[in-house]
Amino acid sequence: MAVTILIVEDELAIQELIALNLKRAGHMVLCADSAEQAKKMVNNVLPDLVLLDWMLPDMSGIEFARKLRREDRTKAIPIIMLTARIQESDKIAGLEAGADDYITKPFSPRELLARIKAVLRRRLPEMSDEVIEMGGLRLDPTTHRVHVYASNEPEKLSEIALGPTEFRLLHFLMAYKERVHTRSQL
Known part of the structure; x- marks a missing residue:
């Protein structure tokens, strides 16, 4: 089932690669290169899932995840952190900030799609295409x-x-x- 996914990633090459793979998988894709731009997009169109980079130019992905979790309208949106930060403490911080999953870069497009499907199945079972x-x-x-x-x-x-x-x-x-x-x- 096609879902709307917001990619919040400031590295254009990574953003384009992720968007291309998500579109090939049949998803609708929105892209933002900053938390401020992502917030404006979320105010206009509520995505089904957010892929969120930790290191953003205007605010950390952790801080943006906390903001999403504090607001009634966005608190249930599944969030997957995408980051090069591989320390256990970073993973814990990401999950405690409200991320549903944490993927370290580099990752394969197949792994990302599988994790998206798993998160949606857990958080939004009505979006699953399973009988x-x-x-x-x-x-x-x-x-x-x-x-x-x-x-x-x-x-x-x-x-x-x-x-x-x-x-x-x-x-x-x-x-x-x-x-x-x-x-x-x-």
């Missing part, structure tokens, strides 16, 4: 189809016709099973 089965229902996010198992023939599936809003709502509820949700979350 969910629960309570006799089978929901396939890729095809936008829902099937129900026949009670007397468990191997037989019948499709349920749902509109786009009903499908998204069911997908959200199945992805976040056993949780109570507020009206604003739905």
Whole structure:
């Protein structure tokens, strides 16, 4: 499933390489070379995930991650730190500042895509393209189809016709099973 990813990286060559690979993987990409520019972008378009460099010209990536975590509108956005800082203390600082993952440079594009998928699966399960089965229902996010198992023939599936809003709502509820949700979350 295509997601919108904001790359906050001041090294243009690295930014372009990451953007190219993300676009090839089918994602929508936004690029910023400073925390200030990234903040303006986040105010206009809320990304599904942020790839954040530690060393930025106007503010550290750690400080920017903390700002994102403090605001209600942005506190749930998954953040992956991308940095050359390899010390354990740096990794801990990044994770404690609110990063969901920490990748040290250099990294392969395949590893980055796998980590993005893993973070999204954990933080935003409704964005995953994995089939969910629960309570006799089978929901396939890729095809936008829902099937129900026949009670007397468990191997037989019948499709349920749902509109786009009903499908998204069911997908959200199945992805976040056993949780109570507020009206604003739905």
